[in-house]
Amino acid sequence: MKAHIALIFLLAVIPCVRAQQIDLIANSDGRKTISLDGQWRTIIDPYETGYYDYRYQPSANGYFQDAKPKSKSDLIEYDFDTSESLKVPGDWNTQAERLLFYEGTIWYKKSFDYQRKENTRLFVYFGAANYIADVYLNGEKIGRHEGGFTPFNFEITKLVRDTGNFLIVKVDNQRRRDAVPTLITDWWNYGGLTRQVKLIETPATFVQDYFIQLQKGSRERISGWVKLNGNKLNQKVRVGFPEARISKSFTTDANGLVQITFDADLTLWSSDSPKLYDVLIEAETDQVQDEIGFRTIETRGTEILL
Structure with a gap:
């Protein structure tokens, strides 16, 4: 509290x-919550091939689908389940030497089960993500947040299921002229899910x-x-x-x-x-x-x- x-x-x-x-x-600390902190599976995506197609348009088959190949001919060239993990909350810069100066996109995935309850609503809450976060649950986009130091939440009551939920977040810390920090800055540009992530239960x-x-x-x-x-x-x-x-x-x-x-x-x-x-x-x-x-x-x- x-x-x-x-x-x-x-x-x-x-x-x-x-x-x-x-x-x-x-x-949020005064609510009934379920922590999603801990190890999250991650994919580094400097060219954003997990988000855009070859025409540089948002793809319907991005990494947020967490797709699995059904045959050897399926062109699915990513796998969260065998990828490296990063700790949440935490920046990616200090968790791996090769990420110290990395600026760009990293995809995060967390799997969880949840027992749905009558007359109860469910929200996913992020303490902060630096800088732009696109959030997906079970392959459906639930929202976007811009700003590296402010909390945000999205309701997932109608999307969550009892077993096999997968929450995927595309985090992008690329500097921009109109963002914080801007292109020329005097502080370290951390990236990642830098504060706690949790589920919040509320009454209707x-x-x-x-x-x-x-x-x-x-x-x-x-x-x-x-x-x-x-x-x-x-x-x-x-x-x-x-x-x-x-x-x-x-x-x-x-x-x-x-x-x-x-x-x-x-x-x-x-x-x-x-x-x-x-x-x-x-x-x-x-x-x-x-x-x-x-x-x-x-x-x-x-x-x-x-």
Whole structure:
């Protein structure tokens, strides 16, 4: 469970971040998860022959199909099952000397079984992949993410099966003029699945995201919002601080969103006393627990006041 420090000055910054990651499941560590970390089979593909055909168009028979030859005449010239492995999470540069300076595409494959459950949704979550990740499950593309330092997830509820699932990720860290880093850079351009990969289980309607902080200009008033995802979006939501004996109820709108405000007499976080509160966000169909610290920060002329 991650500890978050709720700072007032973030009020203007957070909406921009949320807009870019509207489908991201918040507080993944506070969910029911299944780790996919460990050894993944890999194929190095500097010419991207596993993605493009001879006309340099995306191929329907790329490596993401994990195809097996049915006869000796089948032109399938790759095999994840006999290929080398790389550890996830981890960059590829430091796991093999020949990959130290490699920039390009490497394909990753992880096989897993999963017992499907009624009224349960399933997401695959990536902590980070540098830089562009194309993600496939059982031969079907489920999404693409660009950006080497941000988490992302895709829903796989309808694609996952009880046995024999294969998750394949095409990771490309080639530098571009419009990317980070650009062509000329002053830091090492790592490549790979550099942070954890896991499956996240949620109820059919779940607490997708939330933001809880001190209201700007106040030391005693909490403000924020809670967002649900699913088919039962209009329901009661309770926000609780058990230690402070605070429990407030709200009702989400037709879009599953509710703005929250209430008074709270809390001990503020400081470097000398980094106080964190257990915070419970509970809907009718789901609940999430987090640890949050509350403090203020403001500017006055040329001074920054903590």
